[in-house]
Amino acid sequence: MEIKEFDDVVLKDGRTAGIVEVLDSTHFLADVGDGPSNWENIAIELKDIAWVYNRPNNSK
Numbered sequence: 001m002e003i004k005e006f007d008d009v010v011l012k013d014g015r016t017a018g019i020v021e022v023l024d025s026t027h028f029l030a031d032v033g034d035g036p037s038n039w040e041n042i043a044i045e046l047k048d049i050a051w052v053y054n055r056p057n058n059s060k
Contacts, residue, residue: 003028003046008054016053017044 003009007019009030017030026046033039 001046001049001052003049003052004055006056007052009052010050011044011048012050013048017042 015032017032021029031039
């Protein structure tokens, strides 16, 4: 599975996350939370991602 910057993904623990930075093909920084007031920036790995549910048309 290829993950791109700004993809919205579902994590295996059920949370949704927005990819904010691709560090390499298996490591990413993502925002999780319900909105800007409680977003948390976390490091995730490809193995933590269940699927991509949204990819912007103009993604890198």
